[in-house]
Amino acid sequence: MITVVYRELHRLASRVMHGENAGHTLQATALVSETYLKLFGGQGVKPNDSQHFFALAAQQMRRILVDHARAKHADKRGGIKISLDEMYQISSEPDGDLVLVDEALKELQELDPEAAQVVELKFFGGYTDQETANIVGVNVAKVRRDWEFARAWLHHHLEAS
Numbered sequence: 001m002i003t004v005v006y007r008e009l010h011r012l013a014s015r016v017m018h019g020e021n022a023g024h025t026l027q028a029t030a031l032v033s034e035t036y037l038k039l040f041g042g043q044g045v046k047p048n049d050s051q052h053f054f055a056l057a058a059q060q061m062r063r064i065l066v067d068h069a070r071a072k073h074a075d076k077r078g079g080i081k082i083s084l085d086e087m088y089q090i091s092s093e094p095d096g097d098l099v100l101v102d103e104a105l106k107e108l109q110e111l112d113p114e115a116a117q118v119v120e121l122k123f124f125g126g127y128t129d130q131e132t133a134n135i136v137g138v139n140v141a142k143v144r145r146d147w148e149f150a151r152a153w154l155h156h157h158l159e160a161s
Contacts, residue, residue: 009035009057015126035060051135055117058125062102065124069098104157108150115150118143 013028013035038060047053109116114136121132129147133140
């Protein structure tokens with residue numbers, strides 16, 4: 001069972017890390033290890049099912065990457081850059097700052113929690129529309145509507161930043 005979970009976490013981490021800069025100091029295996037420790041260290045999580053577990057894992061990966069970006073930004077005042085256009089066309093800028101995306105996502109969470117969850121799963125978890133629909137418990141059409149709304153909202157928000 002642990003082998004299956006590890007493989008799936010590594011697959012998610014690899015998809016997430018694929019969008020990062022080539023010189024990124026955090027590798028997929030390290031991201032999996034940190035995610036696993038966050039999920040099971042201390043109190044540990046009690047997910048309802050495997051879909052809930054992997055949604056929590058995507059959320060933790062997001063937090064780890066954002067924390068990593070903030071730490072690097074504090075050290076270099078440059079931050080980690082990710083190509084949003086290449087991943088999902090959220091921003092028309094060639095590079096978007098992961099910290100800015102996280103802050104915008106927090107604002108979107110207040111406005112539309114379901115759309116924010118779709119972004120988190122697709123962008124940070126690397127899930128497909130179908131996988132996201134299964135995790136959230138809605139149909140694919142709802143995921144696509146939420147994604148389109150969130151993408152437009154984030155594009156506008158990031159362009160204004």
